Amino acid sequence: MPLLILLLALPVLAQNSTPxxxxxxxxxxxxxxxxxxxxxxxxxxxxxxxxxxxQSIEKEAQNKLSESIQVKIQSSTAVQTTSWQNSLGESxxxxxxxxTKTQTNAVLAKMETHSHFDKKSGYIYGxxxxxxxxxxxxxxxxxxxxxxxxxxxxxxxxQLAESGKKKNALSKxxxxxxxxxxxxxxxxxxxxxTGATTSNRSAEILQKIxxxxxALENGTAIYLDINGSEYLTEKLGxxxxxxxxxxxxxxxxxxxDYTITVNAKLNRCNQADFGEVYCFxxxxxxxxxxxxxKNISVEVSEAKGAxxxxxxxxxxxxxxxxxxxxxxQKLVKEMEK
Numbered sequence: 001m002p003l004l005i006l007l008l009a010l011p012v013l014a015q016n017s018t019p020x021x022x023x024x025x026x027x028x029x030x031x032x033x034x035x036x037x038x039x040x041x042x043x044x045x046x047x048x049x050x051x052x053x054x055q056s057i058e059k060e061a062q063n064k065l066s067e068s069i070q071v072k073i074q075s076s077t078a079v080q081t082t083s084w085q086n087s088l089g090e091s092x093x094x095x096x097x098x099x100t101k102t103q104t105n106a107v108l109a110k111m112e113t114h115s116h117f118d119k120k121s122g123y124i125y126g127x128x129x130x131x132x133x134x135x136x137x138x139x140x141x142x143x144x145x146x147x148x149x150x151x152x153x154x155x156x157x158x159q160l161a162e163s164g165k166k167k168n169a170l171s172k173x174x175x176x177x178x179x180x181x182x183x184x185x186x187x188x189x190x191x192x193x194t195g196a197t198t199s200n201r202s203a204e205i206l207q208k209i210x211x212x213x214x215a216l217e218n219g220t221a222i223y224l225d226i227n228g229s230e231y232l233t234e235k236l237g238x239x240x241x242x243x244x245x246x247x248x249x250x251x252x253x254x255x256x257d258y259t260i261t262v263n264a265k266l267n268r269c270n271q272a273d274f275g276e277v278y279c280f281x282x283x284x285x286x287x288x289x290x291x292x293x294k295n296i297s298v299e300v301s302e303a304k305g306a307x308x309x310x311x312x313x314x315x316x317x318x319x320x321x322x323x324x325x326x327x328x329q330k331l332v333k334e335m336e337k
Contacts, residue, residue, distance in 0.1 A: 019116050021127045031129050037193075039065030041126040045117075049124055054115040057126035061113065065128045069135075069192050107189070109138035135193045143186035143198075150176045150183065150205050157212065164250025166221040166257075173209050173216075180206060220247040220335060223256035228264035228283070231320040232327075236262070240328040245335065259288045260331060264323065267302065269312045279305045279315040281323045287334060296334055300326045 020026045024040075031038050041060035045053065111130040118125070157172035183202040190198055222240070226233045237249035250256050264283040271277055285298040303326055305318025 018118060019114065021114055022116060022125050027127070035132055037065050037068055037130050037132060037135070039063065039068070039126075039128040042123050044122050045124055046122070049117050053124065054117075054126075057124050058113045058115050058128065059126075061126035061128040062108065062111070065111075065130065066108070069189065107142075108135065110134040132193050136190060139186050139190040139193060143183055143190060146179055146183045146186065147201050147205070150179050150202070153179075154205065154209060154212070157209075161212065161216055161248065164221050164223075164248040165252065165255050166216055166219070166248065166250065167255055170213065170216055173213050176205065176209050218246065220245065220257045221250045221255050222247045223250050223253040223259045224262070225253075225259065226262045226264065228262075228266075229281070229320050229323075231317055232262060232264050232283075232324055235321075236324050236327060239324045240331060243325075243328045243332045245328070245332045247335075257290050258335065259290065261286045261288075262327065264320065266316055266319065269315060271310065275310055276306050276308050277310055277312045277315040279312060279319040281305070281316070281319040283323060283327060285327060285330075287331060298327070298330050298334060300330055 021030070027038060027040065039061040041057055041064055043057060043060075049057075108130055111128055114125075114127040116125045117123075153172050153176050157169045157176070160166075160169035160172060180202045187198055187200070187202065222237065222245075224233075224237060226236060237247075240247060253259055262283050262285050264281060267280045267282055269277055269279040280302050282302045283300060285300065287296045287298055288294070289296070300323070303319050303323035305315045305320070305322055307314035307318060
């Protein structure tokens with residue numbers, strides 16, 4: 001029986017023995033600050049601690065650990081100015097405020113925590129430690145994940161812009177802008193842990209989205225409703241851009257700044273004495289401004305196309321090609337007004 005009692009008491013004695021990590025010299029040797037962040041806390045309590053008390057002292061140790069990271073980050077990061085040139089060679093600046101601020105706790109990963117109560121002294125101790133290498137890998141993964149998200153969203157926004165979906169493209173850009181402060185939060189933590197400057201890819205993304213945003217806001221989305229000519233259906237948008245229209249052609253009328261309706265027709269084809277065929281085409285055109293709800297009638301002169309060897313099909317195409325140029329020129333002038 002005495003032997004049994006002794007064996008049962010051993011775990012209790014082991015639990016009450018003071019752990020080595022309570023000693024500062026042991027912590028310094030076992031967790032050198034070149035490789036680890038550590039936090040240590042202690043408090044004098046009157047009663048036997050419960051689970052909440054142990055959690056509280058461990059939390060305080062974590063806070064101490066976090067402070068050693070956060071003191072390296074300014075309480076509010078400075079305004080950054082990004083510059084670039086637009087298509088006209090004009091220098092454009094934009095101020096971008098990062099929103100990273102000092103917090104009570106940095107986000108931590110792979111952290112070990114310990115707590116101990118010394119009955120004799122009445123002190124309760126808490127200790128937290130995390131490898132700098134583990135934190136750096138965690139922060140890098142978080143930052144790169146958000147960067148990949150932002151770059152993917154920008155790629156989608158570019159595709160939407162090319163297809164004339166201006167509102168959807170701007171919506172995507174707004175999502176990217178919201179993600180940039182989060183990227184810089186992780187980047188600042190990473191720099192604090194590693195002590196090395198990381199490439200600021202978020203600033204590069206910011207420059208791209210600002211250029212895209214200006215182009216979208218200054219550009220014009222056009223919805224084309226064309227009847228009577230396959231050539232005009234396929235080519236009119238491109239011809240308008242050739243004539244100087246800063247516009248994109250959208251497949252959705254709700255996305256458009258202007259809705260342009262074209263009812264084209266081939267008027268007649270005439271055979272000349274020397275084998276040439278002359279074809280004449282015309283169109284009724286109206287343009288609606290989505291903002292003002294104003295309808296504008298656009299008048300174009302009859303277009304002539306000619307082709308040798310009596311090929312009326314080619315002459316018809318030439319007439320619609322000339323008609324497309326006339327329509328595009330008139331529409332661009334109206335939109336410039």
